Amino acid sequence: MKDMVEVAVNAAREAGKILKENLGRPLEIDFKGEINLVTDVDRMSEEIIVEAIRDEYPDHQILAEEGKGQESPSSYKWIIDPLDGTTNYAHGYPCFCVSIALEKGQDIMFGVIYNPVLEELFTAEKGKGAWLNGRDIQISSADRLTHSMLATGFPYDIRESENNNLIHFKNFMMRAQAIRRPGSAALDLCYVAMGRFDGFWELKLSPWDVAAGSLIVREAGGMVTDFKGGNFDIYSKEILASNGNIHHEMVQVLRTGLS
DSSP states (O other): OHHHHHHHHHHHHHHHHHHHHHTTSOOOEEESSSSOEEEHHHHHHHHHHHHHHHHHOTTSEEEETTSOOBOOSOSEEEEEEEEETHHHHHTTOSOOEEEEEEEETTEEEEEEEEETTTTEEEEEETTTEEEETTEEOOOOOOOOGGGOEEEEOOOTTTTTOSOSSHHHHHHHHTTSSEEEOOSOHHHHHHHHHTTSOSEEEEESOOHHHHHHHHHHHHHTTOEEEOTTSOOOOTTSSEEEEEOSTTHHHHHHHHHHHHO
């Protein structure tokens, strides 16, 4: 597993270098939806990561956001977001990252998330802990929602669907100390893991958005569930992550919005 982690870390750093070098330059932008975009740099980053993995593990499965994945009978699946925070990136807003996770069976074995702007490398291995640039990290000690800073995001179909997180945002605004909407779910989860945020919720995310980050939260001592407090699945469309202390309160607020 150590060799696989090294491959992921090196690939994330190489992809992050490309992201940082191209930040602020004119981009080639395509739209996957009304407000869901992809840039040429997303594709460049993904190609670097996928090639690095295929060079070492040609038979492994790969699930990558921009489509350069592959299916195979292997029990190992690499889950890749080459640029989480694409809208931020396209506007020159420096909040984005590379996210890579390895799934075996139903388990995420490790996760790597790299923010090249701050040069922050978050890593976690199942059962072994979570780290920022090699140092142990752990969740916050906040024990009341009213003293907690939360993070969230909104789905790309916010204009078409009533299930758009606005009611939850309103409810949490009335209960939490503060809410932030940075625009990168992977970094939001890392920030819960290291105590910058106390909790995070979002809906309609994809596996590459949450696979690495959810493990990092858990290995830092946090809790990750669905909105009702049940088992979390990276292929589902709900995630609630917290330091654990405020989790029940967050579930109660979400239930209010679901009723």
